[in-house]
Amino acid sequence: MTANVSLHRSFAIQLRVLRALMLREIITRFGRENLGVLWLIGEPMLFTLGVAGLWTLAGLRHSSAIPIVAFAVTGYSSVLMWRNSASRCGAALLQNKALLFHRNVRALDIFLTRIALEISGATSSFIVLGTIFTFIGWMPPPEDLVKVLAGWVMLAWFGTSLALTVGAGTSFSAVVERVWHPIAYLLFPLSGAAFMVDWLPTNLQKLVLLLPMVNGVELLREGWFGTVVRTHYDIGYMASFCLILSLVGLYLQWKADRRVDV
């Protein structure tokens, strides 16, 4: 068998396993009662709507040019992108270890399944909410869809590499999962979801832009709101960060695969 053929076969097996895991995970998580799989979109939508409502009530400081609902939808959807995959991957191994008895199911497959589900849920929720609010006039229509998409893809990349790292980390020590939750909690207010970098003093701007997701949210908002907002970001920096974190994540996955005992 040539290397090419066996690579092709491995790829086919990989897709097969991911599909099986995906269908299994959907029924496991959302069940068949009431909305079923629609909860994949409904859950992040409810979160985003709740946050938008709270911020409106609290009269959060915001750039007068942007309606607060639009600010909340772009901000909180971004949080879902980088935070939820990692949180779901933290518990994935513990909950699914027994699946490794099927030789073609590897720990990486279990993580990729959860990441794909989180990303598709958050993305659908963002599209649905963005469309509805644009139609009823609570959000301006996006100025530059390419930039919105670019910001979104960057956030997805960051979320994926973070989730792979956290997920693999749990196979080395349970401490990783425990520590991840407080870290995620503390990162939320710093993540750029609830502020624009431009509102901060210059020295703080540099500091907060070290957090990769802040760059992604800024790009996303520049795409949606255009020149109404002043944005600050460095996508080269964010891409380098994501690339390194992806490599770290994949390396840890490779190490983890060798040491996960069921």
Add this chain to the structure above:
Amino acid sequence: MLSIEHVSKVYRTRHGLRTVLNDVSFQLEPGRHLGIVGRNGAGKSTLIRLIAGAERPTSGVIRRSMSVSWPLAFGGAFQTHLTGLDNLKFVCRVYGVDYRPLVPFVEEFTELGEYFREPVMHYSHGMLTRLAFALSMAIEFDCFLIDEAMVVGDVRFHERCHIELFQKRQDRAFILVTHEADVIKLYCKNASVLHDGSLIPFPTVDEAYDFYLATLATRPPDR
């Protein structure tokens, strides 16, 4: 051919490293039946997990040029919110098999009735065992890994398992791991004893069993 080459497995425990398997090697040709006896804690299940590919050996290589099953009747991967049918579909998708032609066999074998389409969390222990065994039989393998756990259930189920496995599939290879020598005598020509992390082969089941009985008389291994 299944080839186990110098396989060792070391676990990290709170009391330091513990070697469960130490340089185990053997080969199994298609259609051959190997019995492995060993006392509790000898590493039998560890060996099965390694051969199944659920865990990786610390050192050594396992080569499989025939398809090898997951540990037979292993029910641990059942997700309690899924129905029996969901679990069949999942296993079939993982192994790239169409589940539809298999539904009648699984329904008939498990005798689950309408429970086949109910979540597994409502199943009795016996129902779970029957489902686990039926799923193992639903996917065809060249080599089956049989842990002693399958020797449970009532007499009728027990008999049906033996017909499915040892009569209908007697042309397949299998590795039967147990501490009951009688089962091995029925189906295997040779047997090995797993003792202190080493696998010791014997030409006949009787010799293996004599050795095994002798090891029982000694102090249990330090753990």
